Amino acid sequence: MSPVLRPSSEELQPLLDLFNSLHPIGRRVEVYLQKNLYCNSVKKGELLVKSGEICDSIYFIKKGVLRGFIEEDGKEVTTWLTVENEVVATITGFLLRKPTMENIQAIEDCELLGIRFEDLNRLYLKYPSFNIVGRKITELYYVYAEQRAYITRLHDAEKKYEICMELYSHFLNRIPLKYIASFLGITIETLSRVRSRASGKK
Amino acid sequence: MSPVLRPSSEELQPLLDLFNSLHPIGRRVEVYLQKNLYCNSVKKGELLVKSGEICDSIYFIKKGVLRGFIEEDGKEVTTWLTVENEVVATITGFLLRKPTMENIQAIEDCELLGIRFEDLNRLYLKYPSFNIVGRKITELYYVYAEQRAYITRLHDAEKKYEICMELYSHFLNRIPLKYIASFLGITIETLSRVRSRASGKK
Numbered sequence: 329m330s331p332v333l334r335p336s337s338e339e340l341q342p343l344l345d346l347f348n349s350l351h352p353i354g355r356r357v358e359v360y361l362q363k364n365l366y367c368n369s370v371k372k373g374e375l376l377v378k379s380g381e382i383c384d385s386i387y388f389i390k391k392g393v394l395r396g397f398i399e400e401d402g403k404e405v406t407t408w409l410t411v412e413n414e415v416v417a418t419i420t421g422f423l424l425r426k427p428t429m430e431n432i433q434a435i436e437d438c439e440l441l442g443i444r445f446e447d448l449n450r451l452y453l454k455y456p457s458f459n460i461v462g463r464k465i466t467e468l469y470y471v472y473a474e475q476r477a478y479i480t481r482l483h484d485a486e487k488k489y490e491i492c493m494e495l496y497s498h499f500l501n502r503i504p505l506k507y508i509a510s511f512l513g514i515t516i517e518t519l520s521r522v523r524s525r526a527s528g529k530k
Numbered sequence: 531m532s533p534v535l536r537p538s539s540e541e542l543q544p545l546l547d548l549f550n551s552l553h554p555i556g557r558r559v560e561v562y563l564q565k566n567l568y569c570n571s572v573k574k575g576e577l578l579v580k581s582g583e584i585c586d587s588i589y590f591i592k593k594g595v596l597r598g599f600i601e602e603d604g605k606e607v608t609t610w611l612t613v614e615n616e617v618v619a620t621i622t623g624f625l626l627r628k629p630t631m632e633n634i635q636a637i638e639d640c641e642l643l644g645i646r647f648e649d650l651n652r653l654y655l656k657y658p659s660f661n662i663v664g665r666k667i668t669e670l671y672y673v674y675a676e677q678r679a680y681i682t683r684l685h686d687a688e689k690k691y692e693i694c695m696e697l698y699s700h701f702l703n704r705i706p707l708k709y710i711a712s713f714l715g716i717t718i719e720t721l722s723r724v725r726s727r728a729s730g731k732k
Contacts, residue, residue, distance in 0.1 A: 398680070398683060400683075400685060400686065400689075401685075401686075405683050407679070407683060419672060419673060419676050420673050420676050420677065423672075423673055429680065452662070452665075456658065456659055456661075456662065457658055457661075459658075459659075459661040459662045459664075460658065460661045462661075462665040463654070463661045463665040463668055466665055466668040466669050466672055467625050467668050470621060470625075470668055470671065470672040470675060471621060471622050471625055471626060473672060473675045473676060473679065474622050474675060477609070477678065477682065478600070478631065480679065480683060481600060481602075481609060481682060481715075482602055483602060483603075484603075487602075
């Protein structure tokens with residue numbers, strides 16, 4: 329196994345900025361993070377988390393794009409899409425310490441900062457005010473999950489695409505069409521039709 | 531408007547038990563809750579929250595069953611089901627202070643304890659350790675949301691029903707079949723077929 333690589337102050341800064349935008353975390357938490365976060369990378373196409381495994385860490389994306397997917401009857405269904413400066417894990421696997429059905433795959437070469445479940449929980453115990461950040465960030469991602477669920481529940485392909493654009497327009501052009509179609513639960517042909525209609529409207 | 535009714539110690543106990551099972555909340559938080567929670571009730575069929583409104587409060591269910599639903603082309607789609615001793619709100623509406631697409635409707639006569647957004651946030655500010663409870667409860671409901679999303683993504687009706695039974699077997703017999711079918715995204719006929727096959731397997 330390769331030695332654990334800790335992030336430099338510069339590499340840590342975007343994550344500290346995210347946390348501090350929710351609640352000031354203080355110098356001691358910064359030091360804790362620098363000592364307990366580790367650098368990780370996954371190449372385009374590789375899996376960060378595989379279904380059936382327990383998701384041991386939660387990751388901050390420094391660079392790249394990832395997707396979640398489940399498999400049903402040998403077919404992949406994309407469940408979410410995410411990009412740099414976001415946080416990522418298979419949430420049931422990470423929080424419940426159980427194997428989940430979900431996979432996480434790199435759509436581009438990715439650089440990540442990970443923290444292990446035990447180290448995050450030690451942080452919550454040692455610095456209780458960090459629970460304010462933890463609460464706010466969980467609330468935020470819960471809202472994202474509800475917005476995704478809303479897309480899944482809708483039947484109207486144009487409405488689905490419209491909400492998808494609202495949420496992901498800043499990186500949707502980096503996602504292969506097959507993953508967008510699968511995420512929306514429509515065929516690539518329907519997606520192409522909806523996209524050309526949407527661009528015609530501009 | 532009728533005067534605000536505060537819960538008795540006895541009425542408050544199940545909620546305190548829920549909070550204390552996550553992290554001890556202490557006497558001062560209990561007193562704050564008693565002073566700021568209010569009693570509410572909705573009759574069977576009535577809406578607790580209507581789409582287009584901002585969800586002003588989050589509720590603890592003392593008694594009864596509720597469902598979330600969205601409307602698309604005049605058709606209702608059930609998005610979740612919940613029961614006593616659970617917490618309920620249209621989460622995007624409550625956290626983002628924006629009108630959501632979601633409605634909350636009582637499936638049975640319901641008794642609830644509500645807390646307004648401002649009063650909950652004052653609680654988080656005044657007693658920072660309550661953020662530990664807030665974080666843990668948000669994590670728990672985020673996991674529930676992911677489990678629901680998983681059902682929605684699947685195509686196999688039997689698999690959908692199986693997971694639904696795992697999650698809701700303790701109150702599924704209180705839910706009219708039309709809502710279960712809508713929640714699973716299948717027809718009532720398919721649901722009946724899946725149910726008789728499942729009961730035959732026992």
